[in-house]
């Protein structure tokens with residue numbers, strides 16, 4: 709076998725899109741037998757706790773967090789340099805990160821909600837929006853995560869323009885140099901979702917997102933890379949809509965990955981494997 713895929717979705721809209729996404733993704737992952745992780749904002753969990761608590765025993769589903777209200781851990785400053793607006797701003801886009809006390813409160817509160825409403829000790833987090841170089845320059849943030857028992861994160865999710873795609877050479881690593889050897893950075897390789905591929909208009913592998921995805925699968929397989937795939941509960945107002953849109957490319961991607969003998973892991977599986985290299989899953 710060669711290459712590894714981890715599937716993780718930001719579930720953050722606290723809306724009907726959350727319901728459509730979760731119903732669709734659960735059906736899809738059950739059918740394919742592929743594990744998946746949802747990164748919940750505390751607000752979304754509060755609103756949909758009944759539905760999510762009924763899914764929590766699904767052995768393929770892992771629960772992680774995405775802060776309480778989607779506060780950014782770091783500011784982002786996008787400079788695409790392609791003469792087109794980005795997030796309705798031109799030519800650049802700035803989005804300010806939260807203060808340290810605010811971030812600490814948001815993460816603590818969401819850890820408690822996941823524990824109280826779902827009975828889960830949460831170990832994972834995706835940093836809202838994702839950042840260039842993840843948290844290699846922010847030991848203060850790593851300390852907050854460590855204090856809260858967070859061990860597996862996705863924050864390395866932008867390129868040097870604070871745009872995308874994140875190069876696949878950005879593979880998972882432990883924050884040992886920063887003094888937190890127990891925290892694993894998974895990254896989000898490639899685009900964070902189909903809408904970002906659209907924005908950056910990447911036709912280098914073909915005219916649609918699927919062409920890009922299939923091309924990356926080939927590289928993941930050949931180079932034995934780890935690919936942490938991301939999507940969001942956006943524009944998925946029902947299960948049917950999910951199946952026709954995001955569910956379609958996710959299904960085709962995972963089926964093609966299986967054909968290429970790429971394996972599917974959870975963040976915890978990868979953590980154990982990287983922490984104990986002798987332990988071969």
Ligand SMILES: [Zn+2]
Nearest residue numbers: 718720836837
């Ligand atoms: Zn998000």
